[in-house]
Structure formats: C-alpha cells, structure tokens
Amino acid sequence: MRTEQAVKRAAKPALVRVSGLSKQYVQRGAFSRRKFVIDAVREVDLEIQPRCLTALVGESGSGKSTLARCLALLERPDKGEIWFEGEEVSRQRGRELASLRPKIQMIFQDSAGALNPRFSAAEIIAEPLEIQRLASGHQLHKRACELMEEVGLSPDWADRRPLEFSGGQRQRLAIARAIALQPAFLILDESLSKLDLITQAQILQLLSDLQTTHALTYLLICHDLTLVKRVADFVLVMHHGKIVERGTRQDVLSSPQHVHTRHLLSSVRDLESAFREVQRGERS
Numbered sequence: 569m570r571t572e573q574a575v576k577r578a579a580k581p582a583l584v585r586v587s588g589l590s591k592q593y594v595q596r597g598a599f600s601r602r603k604f605v606i607d608a609v610r611e612v613d614l615e616i617q618p619r620c621l622t623a624l625v626g627e628s629g630s631g632k633s634t635l636a637r638c639l640a641l642l643e644r645p646d647k648g649e650i651w652f653e654g655e656e657v658s659r660q661r662g663r664e665l666a667s668l669r670p671k672i673q674m675i676f677q678d679s680a681g682a683l684n685p686r687f688s689a690a691e692i693i694a695e696p697l698e699i700q701r702l703a704s705g706h707q708l709h710k711r712a713c714e715l716m717e718e719v720g721l722s723p724d725w726a727d728r729r730p731l732e733f734s735g736g737q738r739q740r741l742a743i744a745r746a747i748a749l750q751p752a753f754l755i756l757d758e759s760l761s762k763l764d765l766i767t768q769a770q771i772l773q774l775l776s777d778l779q780t781t782h783a784l785t786y787l788l789i790c791h792d793l794t795l796v797k798r799v800a801d802f803v804l805v806m807h808h809g810k811i812v813e814r815g816t817r818q819d820v821l822s823s824p825q826h827v828h829t830r831h832l833l834s835s836v837r838d839l840e841s842a843f844r845e846v847q848r849g850e851r852s
C-alpha cells in the first residue's frame with residue numbers, strides 16, 4: 569500500500585472512530601483474596617481510515633487484543649464510544665448487533681484452535697453463510713469452493729480437515745471464512761506471527777489483493793515492525809493501554825517521537841528478502 573494514496577483516502581470520513589475507550593479487568597491474586605484492577609485499555613481515541621491498512625503495535629500486555637475485541641464488538645468497553653460507518657455501535661444489542669456482526673470480522677493468531685477440527689474446509693467457510701441464511705445445499709458448497717479458490721486454496725481440498733492443512737493454508741482458510749460475509753473491516757490479531765517469512769509475505773500479498781477486490785479495511789496487530797514497514801498505511805503504537813504514537817507509516821517509522829516506538833524499532837527483522845523471493849516466484 570502506498571502511504572501517499574492512503575493519506576489521500578484519509579481525507580474521507582473514517583470507517584471506525586473511537587473516543588475515550590476504556591476497558592478494565594479485575595483479577596484475583598493467586599495466593600490471596602486481594603483483587604487487582606488492570607487498565608487494559610485507557611481512554612483511547614483513534615480513527616481507522618477506509619480501505620487502508622492500519623497496524624497496531626506494542627509490547628505484550630499493552631492492550632492490543634483487548635482494544636481489538638472491543639472494536640470487533642466481541643467485548644463491551646466500560647467507557648467510551650465506537651463509531652462504525654458513522655453510527656455509534658458500542659452499546660448495540662440484539663438484532664442491531666446481529667446485523668453489524670458480518671461487517672466486522674476478526675482473525676486470531678491460533679488459526680488451528682479457531683477452526684473447528686471436525687469440520688471440513690468447505691464446512692468451515694460455509695458456516696457463517698449458513699448461519700446468516702445466505703445460502704444452502706449445493707449453493708453453499710459451491711460458494712465455499714469459490715472462496716477457497718479466491719484465497720489460493722484448491723477446492724479439491726474442500727473435504728479435508730483443518731489439521732491436514734499447513735499453517736499458512738489454515739490462515740487462508742480463516743481468511744476465506746472471514747470474507748464469506750463480505751465484511752468492510754477485518755481485524756487480524758497476530759495472525760501472521762507463527763508463520764515463516766515466505767508464508768507471511770504470501771499471506772500479505774493475498775490480503776493486498778483482497779483489499780482491492782473487496783474494498784477491505786484492515787487493522788493488523790503485530791509485534792514485527794519490519795512487517796509494518798512493508799505493508800502499513802498508518803501505524804498506532806500502544807503502551808500500557810494507551811495509544812502513545814500515531815501517524816502515517818513514514819511519520820511513525822522514520823521519525824518516532826515516543827521512546828517506546830524507538831525501542832520497538834530496534835527489534836526489526838528482514839522481511840524484504842522474503843517478499844522479493846515471493847515476487848520472483850510469481851513472475852517465473
């Protein structure tokens with residue numbers, strides 16, 4: 569994604585806007601009855617631009633997944649507002665919430681754990697369509713096979729179980745399931761972390777292709793700033809529940825203002841060669 573294009577697109581209204589979002593957890597001590605309050609997300613304000621990839625980075629425990637679950641409406645914030653497509657959605661319930669769900673999808677790191685091991689690939693992809701009653705019978709199977717093809721999986725594997733697939737193929741399966749309902753917003757929580765560099769590069773290429781065909785907006789949570797450098801339009805840096813730095817990829821990575829961002833930048837790996845290898849392979 570080119571940052572200049574992203575900045576132009578950013579002139580449009582944000583797809584997601586968050587203000588004053590906070591989420592606490594109460595934990596009990598292991599050896600006492602004392603309770604501890606954890607401020608997982610603290611007074612977060614942010615905007616996510618449509619059809620862009622925003623990366624959310626930060627050290628372990630900084631609150632990235634909690635924020636993501638709130639944005640995916642899987643968890644209710646204690647305070648604050650979440651605006652999606654111009655509508656405040658953080659307190660929605662029942663039918664209103666059900667009609668929003670297809671538009672916001674989340675993919676987790678552990679794709680093996682998230683995919684039902686007893687279901688076939690086609691059943692996994694078809695399940696959301698079935699639940700939403702968008703297809704049935706032969707149509708449902710056909711649509712699942714089309715989605716497999718779209719994410720680079722052979723429909724010949726439609727009857728195989730997730731454990732027969734490799735890590736990268738399982739991520740493709742999770743992506744096919746996530747796009748089945750044609751979401752506008754896709755959150756990937758460390759989805760690429762366990763994959764080798766070549767597979768990461770291939771999946772990122774797939775995400776980029778899908779962004780064009782499906783007009784998708786991504787929030788990519790990751791630790792790896794090399795990856796962010798390669799694909800993000802915008803970057804949010806989280807530290808102790810707060811967003812401590814934000815901006816275009818260039819702004820944040822070329823002249824980081826916060827000491828924590830500078831610290832993250834010092835732990836960079838080289839993904840570039842993996843990308844080059846994937847692109848060479850596609851050309852040959």
Ligand SMILES: Nc1ncnc2c1ncn2[C@@H]1O[C@H](COP(=O)(O)OP(=O)(O)OP(=O)(O)O)[C@@H](O)[C@H]1O
Binds near residue numbers: 595627632633634635
């Ligand atoms: N369901 C929960 N119950 C209690 N505490 C939680 C819960 N979920 C998260 N926390 C706590 O909230 C804080 C933020 O956790 P969170 O998982 O959001 O961080 P993270 O940035 O995603 O970390 P990681 O990079 O390791 O995935 C941590 O201190 C964590 O222990």
Ligand SMILES: [Mg+2]
Binds near residue numbers: 757
């Ligand atoms: Mg997390």
